[in-house]
Amino acid sequence: MAPVILLASLAMGLVAYLAVGLLTGYLPRVGARVQVPRPGRTQRQTWLLQAGTELSVAQFVVGSLAAGAVTFALVAAITGSPVVAIVPAAALGLLPRAYFGHRRARRLSELQQAWPDGIRHIIGGIQSGMSLNQSIAALATNGPEPLRLAFSRFAVGARMVGVPAALEVVKGQLSDSTSDRVTEVLLLAHERGGRIVTEVLRDLAEATSKDLKTMEEIASDRLEPKINSRAVFALPWFVLVMLCASEGPFRQFYRTAAGVVVILIAAGISLLGLWIVERLSRDPLEERVFGSPGGPR
Structure with a gap:
């Protein structure tokens, strides 16, 4: 016994x-x-x-x-x-x-919380003279920690199969609605290009931050x-x-x-x-x- x-x-x-x-x-x-x-x-x-x-x-x-x-x-x-x-x-x-x-x-919460900083990092890269693709690839080394692994092979994938396909791979790896929305905007920015890119990304960072704040309040109320x-x-x-x-x-x-x-x-x-x-x-x-x-x- x-x-x-x-x-x-x-x-x-x-x-x-x-x-x-x-x-x-x-x-x-x-x-x-x-x-x-x-x-x-x-x-x-x-x-x-x-x-x-x-x-x-x-x-x-x-x-x-x-x-x-x-x-x-x-x-x-x-x-x-x-x-x-x-x-x-x-x-x-x-x-x-x-x-x-x-x-x-x-x-998923860590991924969602990382996206506003990740978007601002992309904006900073563009303003420093980097292309959109280079700024996105830089997330693998300088971006928020939750995003680094997903973007670790983006640069290689973009060269081999193109940026849209590489972003689709990233979207599949992250598998959440916030990442889906951000990658769709990045695809649109890649296709359109020009001065509108930074404006679109700023609006996206602001909208994502507001969404995350609302989700945090809901989660706190339900805890x-x-x-x-x-x-x-x-x-x-x-x-x-x-x-x-x-x-x-x-x-x-x-x-x-x-x-x-x-x-x-x-x-x-x-x-x-x-x-x-x-x-x-x-x-x-x-x-x-x-x-x-x-x-x-």
């Missing part, structure tokens, strides 16, 4: 670490290479790509099921009641989705309900596991048919309430109007 309790303690410690990191925004970073979305890529695979991971959909699903299965076995061994372990196992099975969802949101809903969902089940961890009236009751009914009703209410709160506090996602054909929207 001691090894099982030790494993359970380690697992709960890891879960607590990830949960706190998810709520505070300090999660471990896993290095990943940016890929170009291929035609026909599923939305789930693109979702993982936007999270900055190279996991396939199958690997993600298997990992989530494994986390749920391990949690179910440990909690069932600790409490002596498989029914008590159902909700904690389901919650832990969804933890990878929450983790990568947080990484995806943070990565507290998200944290409260997850805490209200998790705490009762944590207390239930602790109550059933040792022999006593609580453990005996939840082994009976009446206890099973109570757990099932409570699980249904908890999941329904969590789903409603998550739906109401979900961040609005702008549709990718200028997304690549076959890409995510």
Whole structure:
């Protein structure tokens, strides 16, 4: 029994670490290479790509099921009641989705926040005598950090397949609506050229900054309900596991048919309430109007 309790303690410690990191925004970073979305890529695979991971959909699903299965076995061994372990196992099975969802949101936010500075960097390059293509290519070395990797091969691509195709590759790598809008304007500036380029880019930088400010205000307003809903969902089940961890009236009751009914009703209410709160506090996602054909929207 001691090894099982030790494993359970380690697992709960890891879960607590990830949960706190998810709520505070300090999660471990896993290095990943940016890929170009291929035609026909599923939305789930693109979702993982936007999270900055190279996991396939199958690997993600298997990992989530494994986390749920391990949690179910440990909690069932600790409490002596498989029914008590159902909700904690389901919650832990969804933890990878929450983790990568947080990484995806943070990565997209970093990209969006970087664009006003990136556009101003392009304007500065043009005013210093560089061409538009040279100014865009300079983002790979002197631009904001979130944009450097995506533009690292732009100069080579522009020489080999042309600027429009190279920008399409960049758009596919970044895979978000703000980047789509900016790359479309850069394509237009490349085609038109002339004095209008800097004016268009200044207007774009100003409009993007206003959009980002609005999105930050919306995200701030929705943060507290998200944290409260997850805490209200998790705490009762944590207390239930602790109550059933040792022999006593609580453990005996939840082994009976009446206890099973109570757990099932409570699980249904908890999941329904969590789903409603998550739906109401979900961040609005702008549709990718200028997304690549076959890409995510």
